[in-house]
Amino acid sequence: MTGKLPGPPDLASLTGVRSGKSTFYPEFRGAAQRLERVVHALDAISRALVQTVDGPERLVRAVADAARAHLNADWVLIALADGALPEAQPRHLILDAKGTAYAFEGWAAAEAPGANLPSDVLNRLNGILRGELDQFTAPVVERHHAHVPIELNGAVVGAIAAWTPQHRTLDGTDKAVMRILSSQTAVALQNSALFQKSQTLLDQAERAFAEASRHATELAARNIELLATQRELGAAQRHQALDSERHRIARELHDSVTQCVLSAGMQIEVCRREIPPEERRQRLELAKHMTRTAVEQLRSAIYALNHPADSGRSTLPELLGQLCTVHMPEDLHIRFRVEGQHVELPNETEHSLLRIAGEALFNTAMHGNASRAIVRLAYRAQDVLLSVSDDGDGDPEKLRLMLKMAEIGDVNGHHRGLVNMKTRAADHGGVFEVRRARIGGVSIVATIPRTDAAAVRPQTLQVGEQL
Known part of the structure; x- marks a missing residue:
């Protein structure tokens, strides 16, 4: 208080004692x-x-x-x-x-x-x-x-x-x-x-704090619900991917196996008629070939269906070994070798490499007229190299031209296998090449980085590394 007040009252003003007279x-x-x-x-x-x-x-x-x-x-x-x-x-x-x-x-x-x-x-x-x-x-x-x-x-x-x-x-x-x-x-x-x-301000602050605490609790609950929803969404996406893969295999069966079986049946039905023996023999050979093609296509589809990307049942070398020994024709001799120290790769990367190898071997067995093939898996410092080479009569230059044409516009569904292999390699930052194999046929080579594609640029095969 800054108001000007008179000085404090003296003792006389408070007590009234002013002298020592008889009235004291x-x-x-x-x-x-x-x-x-x-x-x-x-x-x-x-x-x-x-x-x-x-x-x-x-x-x-x-x-x-x-x-x-x-x-x-x-x-x-x-x-x-x-x-x-x-x-x-x-x-x-x-x-x-x-x-x-x-x-x-x-x-x-x-x-x-x-x-x-x-x-x-x-x-x-x-x-x-x-x-x-x-x-x-x-x-x-x-x-x-x-x-x-x-x-x-x-x-x-x-x-x-x-x-x-x-x-x-x-x-x-x-x-x-x-x-x-x-x-x-x-x-x-x-x-x-x-x-x-x-x-009043304190009460307001306490109410605001209580409200903030309530919102924090609700937010935590919403976060838990969000995490649960994300898990459910991830599971749904995995199921959707699995369903998509099964639908793809079903389409492959319908467009390949079923047609081959039906065509073989039609050829056999024709043979039951009165036709010259030479034509009958040719038609039976054609039916045999179609039946064999259908069986091989069916084996490949069953293998793809039974080995999803996230199964984790075996390592990549083990899966490739099974692919080379179990699911190929008996008249195709396949040799498999692994180079370098084995390392665990992401499931998606191993899945893509396995599918590339399966598609390459299927093409070798069905179209390459090959008697032997070599599958090589090399773990290198910066990348992983997968190659499938055969001694068939395939022409790498023709296959590269078919790949370009299929990428521009695949109107009849042919040569999608080549496009799929190249796409799988590119999805992981890798490269895909079709070369002449040392043993005379075609060599399919896929090189995928061991680390993130943005961090390490994938190496490409040198000419001296061909099989």
């Missing part, structure tokens, strides 16, 4: 009574002002009660000017001699204003509320009336007024007590308003 004892008794009254007043003031944390309503009531008790007042008025200390509530309060509270607004604990309120009290209340405080910038203490301004930061923001009965005469001691009470009341009101505001 009566004056001493009066001084003792006044001092005792002052002590009681200060005690009441201190007990009133410590109620800051209980809210402004109880604080204003406690201040008014302290003033009424000290002055034995018939009426006590505490009021703040409109616009001053806007956070403070209530804005005014009136107490009668019995402690009954009256207020026109802002306090539920006060009784409704009624009749018998003195006009002096009401007029003073209206004047304070309207800010008519110029005539009361300094304390005014009369015989039975006191008016002390409430100051804050050098400005008058309200006042405390009291009216006493005829037997209670006010003096300088009462003036000093009222000044102390008013000077502390403004600060206490402001502190109380700030405390209540901080409590």
Whole structure:
């Protein structure tokens, strides 16, 4: 509080002892009574002002009660000017001699204003509320009336007024007590308003924290649900991929095996008719060839269906060994060799290499007219090389031309095997080549990086590495 106040009252103003004349004892008794009254007043003031944390309503009531008790007042008025200390509530309060509270607004604990309120009290209340405080910038203490301004930061923001009965005469001691009470009341009101505001903000912060905690809990639950949904989605995608693969194999069976079997049956049916022996022999040979083709295609489809990419039942060399020994024609001799230290590759990479080898061997058996083939799996520092070479009559240049034509537009479904092998290698950042094999036929070579395709550029085979 920066308001300018007169200096503290001296001992004479509080006790009335001014000399050592014969009247000293009566004056001493009066001084003792006044001092005792002052002590009681200060005690009441201190007990009133410590109620800051209980809210402004109880604080204003406690201040008014302290003033009424000290002055034995018939009426006590505490009021703040409109616009001053806007956070403070209530804005005014009136107490009668019995402690009954009256207020026109802002306090539920006060009784409704009624009749018998003195006009002096009401007029003073209206004047304070309207800010008519110029005539009361300094304390005014009369015989039975006191008016002390409430100051804050050098400005008058309200006042405390009291009216006493005829037997209670006010003096300088009462003036000093009222000044102390008013000077502390403004600060206490402001502190109380700030405390209540901080409590409100604290409550809001606690509610916000509780709401944030609730949202965090809900978010955690949603995250768990999301993870479960992702797992379900992954399972659904795997099932979809499996279904797609089965549908692909079913189409292959329909477009190849079924047609071959039906064609063979038609040739046999023709042989039952009366036809020359030479033509009959040719047709039976053709039916035999078609039946063999259907069996080999069926074996390849069954093998693909029984060995999904994520089975994990065997290593890649083991699977390739089984492919070379179990699922190929008996008149095709296949040799398989592994070079370098075996390393575990991602399931997708091993699956693609296995499919490339299977497609290459199928082409060798069905179209290459080969008697032997060599399958080579080489684990190198940066990549893995897979090659399938045969001694058949295939032409690498013709196969490369067919591959280009199939990539541009495969209208009749032929040569999709070559495109599929190249696509599988490219999906893993690798390269696919068709070369002339050292043993005379065609060599299918796929080179796939052992690490991410963006990190290591895949190496290509040199001419000296051909089989």
